[in-house]
Amino acid sequence: MSVATAVKTSAPPYLKGFETLEEESTIDSLELEGTLPQWLSGSLLRTGPARFEVGEQDYRHWFDGLTMLHRFSFGDGAVSYGNRYLRGKTWNKAEETGRIPYPEFATDPCRSIFKRIQSMFSPEFGDNANINIVRLGERFLTMTEAPISVQFDPQTLEAAGVPFMPPGMVTTAHPHLDRATKGMLNYAAKLGPRNEYRFFHLAPDSDEPEVFARIPVKRPGYVHSFGLTERYVVFAEFPWVVNPIDLAISGRPYAENFKWEPERGTRFFLIDRTTGEASEPIVTDPFFAFHHLNAYEDDDGTIVVDIQAYEDASIVEQFYLDRIRSEGANLPVAELRRFRIDRDRATVSHEALLDETPFELGRINYGRCNERAYRYAWGVAAPPETWIDRIIKADVVERSHIEWHEPGMYPGEPVFVAEPGAEAEDAGVVLSVVLDSERGTSFLLVLDSSDLAEIARATVPHHIPFHFHGAHTSVV
Numbered sequence: 001m002s003v004a005t006a007v008k009t010s011a012p013p014y015l016k017g018f019e020t021l022e023e024e025s026t027i028d029s030l031e032l033e034g035t036l037p038q039w040l041s042g043s044l045l046r047t048g049p050a051r052f053e054v055g056e057q058d059y060r061h062w063f064d065g066l067t068m069l070h071r072f073s074f075g076d077g078a079v080s081y082g083n084r085y086l087r088g089k090t091w092n093k094a095e096e097t098g099r100i101p102y103p104e105f106a107t108d109p110c111r112s113i114f115k116r117i118q119s120m121f122s123p124e125f126g127d128n129a130n131i132n133i134v135r136l137g138e139r140f141l142t143m144t145e146a147p148i149s150v151q152f153d154p155q156t157l158e159a160a161g162v163p164f165m166p167p168g169m170v171t172t173a174h175p176h177l178d179r180a181t182k183g184m185l186n187y188a189a190k191l192g193p194r195n196e197y198r199f200f201h202l203a204p205d206s207d208e209p210e211v212f213a214r215i216p217v218k219r220p221g222y223v224h225s226f227g228l229t230e231r232y233v234v235f236a237e238f239p240w241v242v243n244p245i246d247l248a249i250s251g252r253p254y255a256e257n258f259k260w261e262p263e264r265g266t267r268f269f270l271i272d273r274t275t276g277e278a279s280e281p282i283v284t285d286p287f288f289a290f291h292h293l294n295a296y297e298d299d300d301g302t303i304v305v306d307i308q309a310y311e312d313a314s315i316v317e318q319f320y321l322d323r324i325r326s327e328g329a330n331l332p333v334a335e336l337r338r339f340r341i342d343r344d345r346a347t348v349s350h351e352a353l354l355d356e357t358p359f360e361l362g363r364i365n366y367g368r369c370n371e372r373a374y375r376y377a378w379g380v381a382a383p384p385e386t387w388i389d390r391i392i393k394a395d396v397v398e399r400s401h402i403e404w405h406e407p408g409m410y411p412g413e414p415v416f417v418a419e420p421g422a423e424a425e426d427a428g429v430v431l432s433v434v435l436d437s438e439r440g441t442s443f444l445l446v447l448d449s450s451d452l453a454e455i456a457r458a459t460v461p462h463h464i465p466f467h468f469h470g471a472h473t474s475v476v
């Protein structure tokens, strides 16, 4: 057997990241290499799928697995860790019945058309909130788009009820902070015979979202995030669209009802945050994205919108678990792309910010730079035919980047934590949960955010399945 054949037939080392994690634990002090900065305190909270089957049934897609919460806490030079499944309605019903209880992004256990139609017009949602963690006032939420968020105790990671219902059947797990109110700005879509995009505000202590803008739409697009400037919500509608009636009657899981229609182009809407007035659509080339990175108004009035863009929506197909396990990952390139919108002329231009490296799951110094001109972002990249294997620091002014990479290591989203009182935009650390494929365990990597030099790593005694997003909080 040739070496090439041997390599091809062996399982890719990163597949461990798609295995269910059974253990739930609390560990007072993880094995630590390196010395943590004195100023680093609080916790990194993460959410994501960690169980990919219920009884005899398998979830089909990476986005669908049952939610686990993770907590890495810093104190006295040590790192403690806890993890716990989100014991909400979805988990409880799965435990009780031994079956997948609710439809997810690309898994649908509901076989009867009657039930589908019933659930379309009087939906009963699950609460498998495995995408992102957001702090709203004193509350910590784990969020999904499907659309229920779940409040949880950031210390014990116990579920603590549903804090609010969004004004629609889908929403995003990437709300923005409203600096003036400390509330949440988010999107929801009302689907049915008539559809509309809605934008709402939720005050820090409220359970009643207030819709401040509406855009009617015949065939809504898939929306994972949006941008924010000081004056506008920047809403990009990609040409991956759905006829909502299909969601009720097609018999296919949610995501499989969307169609790629590049001839529609991508439509940007600018929504005035004060009046709620939405611009006419401003059309540009077709593309697809999960994640906006930042947006702001330039000195000349141009609206700058940075997005991690794909040529089309085929990335979604790459995350089917069967496909990853049988063929390995082959992720399309995410380009960090800058759009400049001229509102008066209704024109959009765009350019790549980094020449040669993909960039995804990007984070910025959000408290200081969101809605504003900025220079730095931290993200990850996956070279062709493998999984995400490097952390990237991008300089969007110099249009350059640096990397952290070690063979056999597979990092997740790098969360930037600013050093208190520091002047530089990039002074602090980035925190990333990394799979060590050789050991079969994961560790929390702490890098200097200015040069990506390693400061410390704290090793967990098991693997942590690949997941999506999280947040650092100073209060827990």
Ligand SMILES: [Fe+2]
Pocket (backbone or CB within 6 Å): 131, 174, 224, 290, 291, 468, 469
């Ligand atoms: Fe996301």
